[in-house]
Amino acid sequence: MKYLLYGIGLLALAGPVWAVPCVTDDMGREVCLPAPAERIVALSPGVTELLYAAGAGDRLVGAVSFSDYPPEAADLPRVGSYDRLDLEALLALSPDLVVAWAGGNPEQQLERLPELGAPVFFSDAADFDAIASSLERLAALAGSEAEGHEAAEHLRGEVAELRARHADSAPVDVFYQIWESPLMTINGEHWISQTLALCGGVNLFAEQSSLVPRIGVEAVLARDPEAIITGGMGKADSTWLEAWRDFPDMTAVRRDNLFFVNPDLVQRATPRLLEGTRQICHHLEVVRERR
Amino acid sequence: MSDAETRRGIPTGTWPLVLLALAALLSQGLALALGSVSLSPDALLAVLGGGGESLHRTLVLDLRLPRALAAFGTGALLALAGALMQVLLRNPLADPYVLGLSGGASVSALLAMLAGLGGGLVAGAAFGGALASTLIVFGLAHGTGSWTPTRMLLTGVVMAAGWSALISFLLAVSPVEQLPGMLYWLMGDLSYAGSPWLVLGVAALSLVVMAPLGRTLNVLARGGMQAAALGVAVRPLEWTLYLVASLLTAVAVTTAGSIGFVGLMVPHMLRLQLGNDQRLILPASLLAGGTLLTLADTLARTLIAPQQLPVGVITALLGVPSFLYLLYRSR
Amino acid sequence: MTSLEAHGLIVDVPGRASGRPLDLRMAPGERWGVLGPNGAGKTTLLHTLAGLRVPRGGEVHLEGRALSRWRRREVARRLGVVFQERHDEFPASVLETALIGRHPYLSPWQREGETDIARAREALRHLELEHLEDRLVSSLSGGERQRVSLATVLTQAPCWWLVDEPTNHLDLHHQVATMALLEQQARQGCGVVMCLHDLNLAARWCSHLLLLYPDGEACWGAARDMLVPEALERLYNQALTTVDVDGAPVFVPVR
Numbered sequence: 001m002k003y004l005l006y007g008i009g010l011l012a013l014a015g016p017v018w019a020v021p022c023v024t025d026d027m028g029r030e031v032c033l034p035a036p037a038e039r040i041v042a043l044s045p046g047v048t049e050l051l052y053a054a055g056a057g058d059r060l061v062g063a064v065s066f067s068d069y070p071p072e073a074a075d076l077p078r079v080g081s082y083d084r085l086d087l088e089a090l091l092a093l094s095p096d097l098v099v100a101w102a103g104g105n106p107e108q109q110l111e112r113l114p115e116l117g118a119p120v121f122f123s124d125a126a127d128f129d130a131i132a133s134s135l136e137r138l139a140a141l142a143g144s145e146a147e148g149h150e151a152a153e154h155l156r157g158e159v160a161e162l163r164a165r166h167a168d169s170a171p172v173d174v175f176y177q178i179w180e181s182p183l184m185t186i187n188g189e190h191w192i193s194q195t196l197a198l199c200g201g202v203n204l205f206a207e208q209s210s211l212v213p214r215i216g217v218e219a220v221l222a223r224d225p226e227a228i229i230t231g232g233m234g235k236a237d238s239t240w241l242e243a244w245r246d247f248p249d250m251t252a253v254r255r256d257n258l259f260f261v262n263p264d265l266v267q268r269a270t271p272r273l274l275e276g277t278r279q280i281c282h283h284l285e286v287v288r289e290r291r
Numbered sequence: 292m293s294d295a296e297t298r299r300g301i302p303t304g305t306w307p308l309v310l311l312a313l314a315a316l317l318s319q320g321l322a323l324a325l326g327s328v329s330l331s332p333d334a335l336l337a338v339l340g341g342g343g344e345s346l347h348r349t350l351v352l353d354l355r356l357p358r359a360l361a362a363f364g365t366g367a368l369l370a371l372a373g374a375l376m377q378v379l380l381r382n383p384l385a386d387p388y389v390l391g392l393s394g395g396a397s398v399s400a401l402l403a404m405l406a407g408l409g410g411g412l413v414a415g416a417a418f419g420g421a422l423a424s425t426l427i428v429f430g431l432a433h434g435t436g437s438w439t440p441t442r443m444l445l446t447g448v449v450m451a452a453g454w455s456a457l458i459s460f461l462l463a464v465s466p467v468e469q470l471p472g473m474l475y476w477l478m479g480d481l482s483y484a485g486s487p488w489l490v491l492g493v494a495a496l497s498l499v500v501m502a503p504l505g506r507t508l509n510v511l512a513r514g515g516m517q518a519a520a521l522g523v524a525v526r527p528l529e530w531t532l533y534l535v536a537s538l539l540t541a542v543a544v545t546t547a548g549s550i551g552f553v554g555l556m557v558p559h560m561l562r563l564q565l566g567n568d569q570r571l572i573l574p575a576s577l578l579a580g581g582t583l584l585t586l587a588d589t590l591a592r593t594l595i596a597p598q599q600l601p602v603g604v605i606t607a608l609l610g611v612p613s614f615l616y617l618l619y620r621s622r
Numbered sequence: 623m624t625s626l627e628a629h630g631l632i633v634d635v636p637g638r639a640s641g642r643p644l645d646l647r648m649a650p651g652e653r654w655g656v657l658g659p660n661g662a663g664k665t666t667l668l669h670t671l672a673g674l675r676v677p678r679g680g681e682v683h684l685e686g687r688a689l690s691r692w693r694r695r696e697v698a699r700r701l702g703v704v705f706q707e708r709h710d711e712f713p714a715s716v717l718e719t720a721l722i723g724r725h726p727y728l729s730p731w732q733r734e735g736e737t738d739i740a741r742a743r744e745a746l747r748h749l750e751l752e753h754l755e756d757r758l759v760s761s762l763s764g765g766e767r768q769r770v771s772l773a774t775v776l777t778q779a780p781c782w783w784l785v786d787e788p789t790n791h792l793d794l795h796h797q798v799a800t801m802a803l804l805e806q807q808a809r810q811g812c813g814v815v816m817c818l819h820d821l822n823l824a825a826r827w828c829s830h831l832l833l834l835y836p837d838g839e840a841c842w843g844a845a846r847d848m849l850v851p852e853a854l855e856r857l858y859n860q861a862l863t864t865v866d867v868d869g870a871p872v873f874v875p876v877r
Contacts, residue, residue, distance in 0.1 A: 066466060084463065179468065181483060182475045182599065208598065214471070216482070218354050219327035219597030221346065246353070249345050383711055503730035509718075510725050514709035519674050521778070522698030522726035567712040570733075 023137040026124035036143025037097035044101035049270035054139040055147025169200035175225035199281035231263025259283040311578035318585040322359035362588040363581035364490025370580020372539040373554025386555035387540040390447030393549035394454025395424025421541035479550030479603030505570030630680035641838015655824035658834030664817040698726035702780035717755040723777030745776035764791035
């Protein structure tokens, strides 16, 4: 703690003191910086995307493995993978802000960061509201309030429009497949489930207790979804869907309601989720037409 | 065969085998009846009789039956391989994986998953890895000097440790979305099992191959020297045992990932109950191993349905207490 | 021609010079005792004579044919071995253990029949084990296990007995009974070769002796010619005094 104060003191002496950015992170903790962050490290691919969308991309100096969007993120120096951070590499970048993934990064490693002089913002965005508010708060810390606010407002507007358009759409029973072997889906608390709801889709496994439950094929057959939506191994790999054609009696198969969405667009809680949601809404419209 | 005669230690083993066969049938029935969707006995009989609802037919005939048979075949192979390995190494604590076989299979299978290969290729890679590990261990155990069970066991255990380090390495560097698949594979999971006919065929074939060797194995269990003194060609027999047990394990691992405990416990439990006549233990292991894995897999599918558990967890949870109980009771 | 012969035989004791090759002929009816200090290679010699170890040089001939040219199964019908070490990792009853002596006589598909079981029971009775036939071998005392091993070879009914320390773990009564059993086998036309620690048992029960020295030297011959105190003292590197009991010499180490 002494070092932190000392560090903040030094930083305060080093530059002119403008408005001191202070925000609350997703863990409910106050994060204050002496000046807008100049050197930011993002500890998950999703957080990296959020920071770019918040207009803080030019201040990012480090990211973790698999941070591949936007394309320029691929060139950022790496500080390990999200679940095993390379603290030395991280500190060597002398960051003045670390944006961590609450629940994703190892806590023991993060605990040491503040005492080593790097303030941490914990991000845990799990729905559109949180994504929008994250954009604003991250922008505030990075001194790009205008861009962040604009991105957040754009997102809110588009989501409201989608929600309004599908508010009265007939419900569609959907099985969303996250992974094939083992077969995995999502429960009602996952943002994908909320995305489905926005388009009038009903997640057939919403009541499950774990966020990403592993289920059996039998349970899917028994619940007879009207549509099956899946990501797939790669950006354009729909082989998982073909496997369902072994069960021609399923409503989804009979009506050919097997849809593929790019997993990057839905399986990260970032502004790109809007694009994924549009695709899902479009697919569900097709489902209704085939009734 | 009278009771008195079996007690005198020359069981032809008819009645334990009949009981085990009945248990095997019962376990298959349970596996067909239970699942996320519960089926009444009437509905099940209707489906088996060639009728029934279309959904029920799909559930029973397309999903449950192949899986129950694959579970039976895999369990049978593992238990048989365990029984053979135990005689080969003259160590009742040996199991099919003790020589690092599953480690080799796992590393190879994880590499295939990491390369984004599909189910069939992962299985093929696992098979190749298992056989490679077999050959490495045998080559090294042979070394420049003499081959002894202890030396072989030690070589296998050390190889297994090496493989497990490689497994940890692969898990550490793999992308997050691959991890669940890899972990389930490592814990053993029958949802990967395709057609059951390979495992069933191999199990039946190996029993036929091993049947005439039963008494010879009994003699081998008394030690290599003793066996040789009683007219057993020890070295060729040991080669045969090693290759057959490895092949069985490789096929089992290929079908369902590495499922622990079956190969160690089933022969051991049977031995505590039935003595150590391989002519009885080998077929009994086959039946009991198959039954145990079928039941375990049924539980894995239904315990917290629709969520699924890896079957390896269930075999351990079922097997460990019953094993400890039998061991405790046997003084 | 049921003799067991060593032709220029050099047993392979690791790290020891080859010493003197053994050229000897053991005939049915003879009871050979192999004497020597610890590490002289008595057990190795016994295993080599049984064809279980490859000699460094020379050959062992059974019925005039080199052991290496026999089928193992045929050897096992003629030559039985009682080992000093036993493997009891797996559970087995006393009767089952005696029954494995029938292994060389049964085809792969054949089960032990009534006659086999009768032979095994007869052997157990001979060694006073009939009341233990259902017990697990692992639950027996050392002496009882030793008798089970003897019963197994008795069931095997070979014409050559190669016995490593026949009286190991046995009480006095069973020591005598066991030596009497081996003598009876010899009288019935079997050959007996036994490794012995006890000089006096050898003096009492053996017709021929083979003395193995630690450096690989060896000498052999009829027992009465070999029981020379000076030779025995050199063999064990231990001073002995000799007394006569029942017309046989008894050797006692000097303090």
